[in-house]
Amino acid sequence: MRHVVLPDESRLDILRGVDLDVAAGDHVAIVGRSGSGKSTLLNILGMLDEPSSGTVAFRGREVRRIRRGPLDRLRGREVGFVFQQFNLLAGRTATENVVMPLGYTKGRTFWQRARIARDMLERVGLGHRLDTPPERLSGGEQQRVAIARALVRRPALILADEPTGALDVDTGAAVMALLDAVAAETDAALVTITHDLHVAARARRHYRLVDGRLESFELETAIAASPLAAVTR
Incomplete structure (x- = not known):
């Protein structure tokens, strides 16, 4: 469960009774309206936030029992985040942004980190933008840099x-194919938060958040029931 206390001291429940297991190699999609708690759930899964009650475990270890330093290192090593806001560093090139997660590695990976970053940028179609800072990239290009940064360490959990959200249909399909491919290469778990049922359709398991509760559903039925186009007046 996750809740916040409002200024009038009333309590707002954001997540209630969520029960979710994600295994290696799994691909889970979570859909829901804006404000339904999707991003909050993702932050809890990624060990950025703690639940108000209940437990979160990673590889069998209860997260709240791990000290801050080891937890930060665990998250940096094992979790790859693709944030809605991109969170790229202005004034740094695309390569420098993607290199950052590799600065804490050791051995050959550390010494070859620039090449590894460039290779990942090539995979997301940005080989011609290696030396370009975020402020000179389009929103879609920034999104692809953020995805390259999330995948460059080959994390065990991709969130x-x-x-x-910032990509056209064809580029979006290519990016989802890349996420699936990298996850398959390393047997990583992939959790996708989306409002697009066709993006969610790539996952093996499908959930939606309704009033802070997580419930599974049959995606084929939901897609069939959604109009391809609609006009209201």
Whole structure:
């Protein structure tokens, strides 16, 4: 459960009774309206936030029992985040942004970190933008840099918050294919937060958040029931 206390001292429940297990190699999609708690759930899964009650475990270890320093290192090593806001560093090139997670590695990976970053940028179609800072990139290009940064350490858990939100249909499909491919290469778990049912359709398991509660649903039925186009007046 996750709740916040409002200025009038009333309590607002954001998540209630959420029960979710994600295994290696799994791909889970979570859909829901804006404000339904999707990003809050993703932050809890990624060990950025703690639940108000209940437990979160990673590889069998209860997260709240891990001290801050080891937890930060665990998160940096094992979790790849694709944030809606991109969170790229202005004034740094695309390569420098993607290199950053590799600065804490050791051995060959550390010494070859620039090449590894460039290779990942090539995979997301930005080989011609290696030396370009975020402020000179389009929103879609910034999104792809953020995705390259999330994947460059080959994390065990990939958390993608609206990964195709700033992309056109064709680029979005290519990016989702890349997320799937990298996850398959390393047997990583992939959790995708999206409002797009067709993006969610790539996952093996599908959930929606309704009033802070997580419930599974049959995606084929939901897609069939959603209009391809609609006009209201």
